[in-house]
Amino acid sequence: MGFIDKIVHKLDDQYNGIEYRNDKITEIKKNIEALLNTNPDDCMSITNSGFNNENNHSIESSELCNAIISKIENLIYEYEKRVIVTSASYDNSNMPWKLSIDLQCHLLNDKFNEFHIIIDFSNNRYCEVI
Numbered sequence: 001m002g003f004i005d006k007i008v009h010k011l012d013d014q015y016n017g018i019e020y021r022n023d024k025i026t027e028i029k030k031n032i033e034a035l036l037n038t039n040p041d042d043c044m045s046i047t048n049s050g051f052n053n054e055n056n057h058s059i060e061s062s063e064l065c066n067a068i069i070s071k072i073e074n075l076i077y078e079y080e081k082r083v084i085v086t087s088a089s090y091d092n093s094n095m096p097w098k099l100s101i102d103l104q105c106h107l108l109n110d111k112f113n114e115f116h117i118i119i120d121f122s123n124n125r126y127c128e129v130i
Contacts, residue, residue: 024107025115028083032117033129035079036072065090069101072119082108083117098122 009020069088076083087104094100103117118130 024082028080029117029129031080032076032083032119033127035075036119036127036129062092065092065099065101068099068121072101072103076103084108084111086114 006020006022009015009018069090073085073088076085083105084107085103085105089102091100091102099121101119101121103119104114105117106112106114120128120130122128
C-alpha cells in the first residue's frame, strides 16, 4: 500500500509542505497479514500458502504450534524478502481459543533495526498481525 499511500498523501491538501514518510515495518506487517489470510484455493500465484496440511495434528500439541511457525517462517522467507526472522516463540496457554506467535525480526539490510511481529490466531481461519 506504500505507493497508493504516497499518491493520497500528495493529492490531499492537508499534507501540503509535509514530506511523505513510508512506515516500512507497518507495511511489512500488513503484507504478512494479507499473505497469512489468503485462502490457498483463491490464489494461484502463491502455491504454498495456507495451513491445509496441519489438520492432522492435535489441537493442543506443541507439534501443531511448531508446524505453524515453520509454515509462517517459510512464507515470510519466500514472499516477504525485506524481513529476516531471527527467532520465534508461541503462547498456547489459551488454546484452542487463541494462539499467539511472536517473531523476532530485523530488516534485511539493517540488523540493528529489530522488531517483533505478533500473530494472533483467535478464530477459525483468520489471523491478526500486530
